[in-house]
Amino acid sequence: MICELCGKEMERTTPILIEGTVLRVCKECMKFGDASKIGKKEVATKSAIVERLEQRQRRMQPKDVYVEEETIELVLDYPRLIKEARMARDWKQETLAAKINEKTSVINKLERGDMRPDDLLVKKLENELGITLKEKVPVIKSESKAAGSKELTLGDLIKMKKE
Ligand SMILES: [Zn+2]
Structure with missing residues (x-):
């Protein structure tokens, strides 16, 4: 079988969830996705994952606050x-x-x-x-300069998982 993420030929691949898509990957690539979600009733959608990442980003930027004026x-x-x-x-x-x-x-x-x-x-x-x-x-009003239009990509997801 071939790992659908890195392309390596493997004896065994494991299904994981990356950005709402199920990929069969090798052992090494498993850390990039969420194997625990597979088979569960609630399969996370892409938007749910992006939302979770954004929530995490907000937590990582304590100065990113909303102020009332x-x-x-x-x-x-x-x-x-x-x-x-x-x-x-x-x-x-x-x-x-x-x-x-x-x-x-x-x-x-x-x-x-x-x-x-x-x-x-x-x-x-x-x-x-x-x-x-x-x-x-x-x-x-949002005081954050970083907030807003920046879209999260699969690259961001992998970066975060590696932290
Ligand atoms: Zn792989």
């Missing part, structure tokens, strides 16, 4: 807030526009949600209408 964002219902505050004062769009030195079309667009006000415009609207258009939103 806050960011200031424009509230989602700013069009409604602006319109309601203006109506409450019995102002026309023209009135509000004149007070904050903007075109009426700008107010119209804001109230339709067709335009996001920039910081300066937000300030003017908040001051003039006595409303709050920005809110704190928590964000989850």
